[in-house]
Amino acid sequence: MxxxxxQKALKAQNHHVLWGVVAVDAVVLLAVTLWPLVTTPANMxxxxxxxALVMVCAPxxxxxxxxxxxxxxxxxxxxxxxxxxxxxxxxFSKYALVDSRIDLAKLKKNVGAFPTDPKEQNSKWYGLxxxxxxxxxxQQVHRQFLLLRDxxxxxxxxxxxxxxxxxxxxxxxxxxxxxxxxxxxxxxLSAIGARLQGVGFVTSVLALHxxxxxx
Numbered sequence: 001m002x003x004x005x006x007q008k009a010l011k012a013q014n015h016h017v018l019w020g021v022v023a024v025d026a027v028v029l030l031a032v033t034l035w036p037l038v039t040t041p042a043n044m045x046x047x048x049x050x051x052a053l054v055m056v057c058a059p060x061x062x063x064x065x066x067x068x069x070x071x072x073x074x075x076x077x078x079x080x081x082x083x084x085x086x087x088x089x090x091x092f093s094k095y096a097l098v099d100s101r102i103d104l105a106k107l108k109k110n111v112g113a114f115p116t117d118p119k120e121q122n123s124k125w126y127g128l129x130x131x132x133x134x135x136x137x138x139q140q141v142h143r144q145f146l147l148l149r150d151x152x153x154x155x156x157x158x159x160x161x162x163x164x165x166x167x168x169x170x171x172x173x174x175x176x177x178x179x180x181x182x183x184x185x186x187x188x189l190s191a192i193g194a195r196l197q198g199v200g201f202v203t204s205v206l207a208l209h210x211x212x213x214x215x
Contacts, residue, residue, distance in 0.1 A: 014147040021151060022063045025158060025186075029179055062157040066150060074153045078194045087202045088122035099203040107210035129205045138208070141201045148194035155187035 075085045087095060092114035096102050108114060111128060115121050132138050159180055166176040 013143060014150065017147060018063060018066075018150060018154065021154070025183075028182060062154060062161055065157060066154050069153055069157075074149050077156055078149055078152055078191050078198065080191075084118040084122075086122055087199045088125040089118035091121050091125040091202050091206065092116075093118075093121060095199055095203050096206050099207065101207040101210070102203065103210045107206060110209050110213040125202060125205065128209050132205055132208045135208060138201075138204055141197060141204050145194060145197040145201050148190050148197055151190040152187055152194050155183050155190055159183040159187060 072085070076082065079085050079087070084090070093116060096104060096107065096114070111124070115124050129138070133142070162176055162179045162183065166173065
């Protein structure tokens with residue numbers, strides 16, 4: 001029997017991916033910072049060395065700070081809503097209606113009447129999720145959602161770090177703009193991906209309950 005993996009265990013599986021992304025981001029930042037050496041080697045100064053050190057350390061520091069952000073805040077960063085943020089808040093009123101895998105009649109028969117209040121929808125969906133969380137397909141989509149959610153938060157923190165570095169003179173405006181654009185694109189792609197995975201997470205749980213009854 002497959003044992004359910006708690007959220008912490010699933011997030012731990014994503015650590016190597018996040019560290020890989022951080023390593024790439026650090027290399028890009030280092031390249032951007034040290035670019036003056038390519039054009040003018042005489043530009044190597046103590047200030048430039050300090051900037052390079054800051055740029056290499058920033059992604060690592062941000063990755064260590066990422067777990068301190070509450071899940072509710074990360075959800076806002078992904079779904080761009082302030083109230084009833086999660087797709088579970090619209091599990092039955094929206095997403096169950098548009099997924100072709102879900103037989104609504106069978107789902108209602110297996111789980112009971114569909115709530116309409118957003119908070120009740122999310123609560124009912126979460127209860128259904130806990131009954132199937134050990135299913136490999138659910139664990140897979142859950143893990144992908146957590147990975148992209150954390151990557152989106154990480155990217156936005158790096159974007160803020162670039163702004164701070166520019167404010168204190170650790171990077172000039174040209175290089176700050178290039179790095180900021182990189183992290184903005186990284187944030188948008190990961191946020192959109194996390195949103196899609198979050199919806200898929202919700203509908204996958206409902207799809208399982210529509211084909212078999214879980215007690």
